[in-house]
Amino acid sequence: MANSDIKKVTNYISILSSLFIIIFGFTLSFSFYFYSQNSEKDQLEQHYEQYIHAQSLRIQAKIQQSNMVLQSYFGLLNSQDHVTRDEYRLFSEVILQEHPEIFAVHWTPRIKHKDRKAVEAQLAALDLAPLGIFDVNPDADELERAPKREEYFPVIYAEPLQINRKAVGLDPLARPFNTVTIREAARNGVQDTTPPFPIVQDPNGPLSVALYHPIYNQTKAQETPEQRWSALKGYIILMLRPGLLLKEYQAEFSKKDIQVRLIDTTNEIQLKIYPRADSPEDLAISNLADPKIIQHSWQVPGRQWTLEFYSDTDKVMVQGSFLPLALLIIMLLLTLVFASFIFNAFRQSEKLKLANLALLERQKELDDLAYYDQLTHLPNRSLLNEHLKRILSLEERDKSFSAICVMDLDGFKEINDVYGHDAGDQVLKDVAARLLDNLRDSDVAARVGGDEFVFILTGLHLIEPIEEIITRIIDEINQPILLASNQVNISVSASIGVSLSKTRENQNVKINTEIEFDNDQTSQQNAITEDKASLDSDKRKALLKDADIAMYQAKKQGKGKHVLFSL
Numbered sequence: 001m002a003n004s005d006i007k008k009v010t011n012y013i014s015i016l017s018s019l020f021i022i023i024f025g026f027t028l029s030f031s032f033y034f035y036s037q038n039s040e041k042d043q044l045e046q047h048y049e050q051y052i053h054a055q056s057l058r059i060q061a062k063i064q065q066s067n068m069v070l071q072s073y074f075g076l077l078n079s080q081d082h083v084t085r086d087e088y089r090l091f092s093e094v095i096l097q098e099h100p101e102i103f104a105v106h107w108t109p110r111i112k113h114k115d116r117k118a119v120e121a122q123l124a125a126l127d128l129a130p131l132g133i134f135d136v137n138p139d140a141d142e143l144e145r146a147p148k149r150e151e152y153f154p155v156i157y158a159e160p161l162q163i164n165r166k167a168v169g170l171d172p173l174a175r176p177f178n179t180v181t182i183r184e185a186a187r188n189g190v191q192d193t194t195p196p197f198p199i200v201q202d203p204n205g206p207l208s209v210a211l212y213h214p215i216y217n218q219t220k221a222q223e224t225p226e227q228r229w230s231a232l233k234g235y236i237i238l239m240l241r242p243g244l245l246l247k248e249y250q251a252e253f254s255k256k257d258i259q260v261r262l263i264d265t266t267n268e269i270q271l272k273i274y275p276r277a278d279s280p281e282d283l284a285i286s287n288l289a290d291p292k293i294i295q296h297s298w299q300v301p302g303r304q305w306t307l308e309f310y311s312d313t314d315k316v317m318v319q320g321s322f323l324p325l326a327l328l329i330i331m332l333l334l335t336l337v338f339a340s341f342i343f344n345a346f347r348q349s350e351k352l353k354l355a356n357l358a359l360l361e362r363q364k365e366l367d368d369l370a371y372y373d374q375l376t377h378l379p380n381r382s383l384l385n386e387h388l389k390r391i392l393s394l395e396e397r398d399k400s401f402s403a404i405c406v407m408d409l410d411g412f413k414e415i416n417d418v419y420g421h422d423a424g425d426q427v428l429k430d431v432a433a434r435l436l437d438n439l440r441d442s443d444v445a446a447r448v449g450g451d452e453f454v455f456i457l458t459g460l461h462l463i464e465p466i467e468e469i470i471t472r473i474i475d476e477i478n479q480p481i482l483l484a485s486n487q488v489n490i491s492v493s494a495s496i497g498v499s500l501s502k503t504r505e506n507q508n509v510k511i512n513t514e515i516e517f518d519n520d521q522t523s524q525q526n527a528i529t530e531d532k533a534s535l536d537s538d539k540r541k542a543l544l545k546d547a548d549i550a551m552y553q554a555k556k557q558g559k560g561k562h563v564l565f566s567l
Helices: 003-078 085-098 113-125 161-167 176-188 225-231 242-255 280-286 323-333 335-371 381-398 412-419 421-437 464-478 501-507 521-556
Strands: 102-109 134-136 143-145 157-159 209-216 232-240 258-264 271-274 291-300 303-312 401-410 444-447 452-460 493-500 562-564
Touching: 003 085, 003 102, 003 209, 003 232, 003 242, 003 291, 003 303, 003 381, 003 452, 085 102, 085 157, 085 381, 102 161, 157 161, 176 209, 176 225, 176 232, 209 225, 225 232, 242 258, 242 271, 258 280, 335 381, 381 401, 381 444, 381 452, 381 521, 401 421, 401 464, 401 501, 401 521, 412 421, 421 444, 421 452, 421 464, 452 464, 464 493, 464 562, 493 501, 493 521, 521 562
Parallel strands: 493 562
Antiparallel strands: 102 157, 102 232, 134 143, 209 232, 258 271, 258 303, 291 303, 401 452, 401 493, 444 452
């Protein structure tokens, strides 16, 4: 073959090789370009949805804490025949300081017409309710004195009072938003929530919802709706303004170009809670051309709410619009090198994603382990100590006492030995369920050891009910348990030791507030606070120890016994 022919062949192979490399490089580059673009889009969407989900849980948890606040007020008002205005105010200052979403907590007792003048005179003496008991129109901007009715449910206590003075004297039963809800709550004996409505304190501000909790005369029958309505003493009304809470988060959301809307979706006709219709925030959402919408729904007493997150689709993806283009340019120059880089980057991204998910799951597990027993889902020792601390602090206000009960199962070791640990676990779960079924809503139960439980009977004013409750618990636990594994009935019994918080009242050492610390008032106050915290901790430990001692005394008397500790 001639040199010219060899040269032609060489040139031909070189051209073909170059064309192949160019075609392969462009094909590979564009393939990775589109792949990385789609992959990054998917990851951005996932990260965005995870962020929205986390924020929704934060908001939902904050709002649902209102139910715990309502239970605290129920314990205060249900445990006493009469709560003074000062007691109600001091209690509210403690409870409401960490709940900006709660605009007000009202107490609305049942008032007969014959007592109307006396109630109005009491309010007038406090420079409250200038119209006496009054009604308000649906827009909350026109007030009028309530016409004569057989009975009223006026707002008598309203806290915080400074921002709720205008609500004192209002009869919510006459409001269209409240009539159905307030009557259903009383007749059914449950909490219930109204649709959103404007409030007289701030008619043009964020809408509110009212969460009603009926309180009954415990001496009257409450079996039927009619009996419950007859036994009704009044309502605790918790006024929620979710818009106040959402506005706190809006500054953070705005940085990510996110808008939020909270809607009452209980009925076919949806009602906006936040923002108000035609407000600037509402118009900003309506003007989004192609919004990305993520919804999260949850239940509040008697209703369903949906939280919607709106964002501009293009802005969600803007963070990923430059990287794929830069990758395309680089890959056109260094196809093979860049392919390896993309492969490694993708692997690292996947590892990081899995690591983040594992970290979130582990954090959730740690939180659960920190406060709850994994088998029975009862509070553990740490959470029990917090409950006991709260209960003892409330006793100082309502002049009540509590019974701290340590319960240990008799013969539990034999069940594990004979039937195995799975059977023992079933017994513990059944015992926990029976214990909860026989306690009141205000009582606390916890598992603190293998077969050792602690429960606290709160809000007591007499010793006699303790005997009845504990006897009922022992009898219930004595009932046979059917083992699911081998269909065998087994029985356990419980030994219970009881200590009373009031027996420790006189043992507290009075804190000397006259101690001198070189005239340093701050140091003096810190020392007093530390002494009180130490005494409170010692008292809790002593109460649990006393109950534990009484429990061992009960065991010595035989199975299924209980003993009250005495000094």
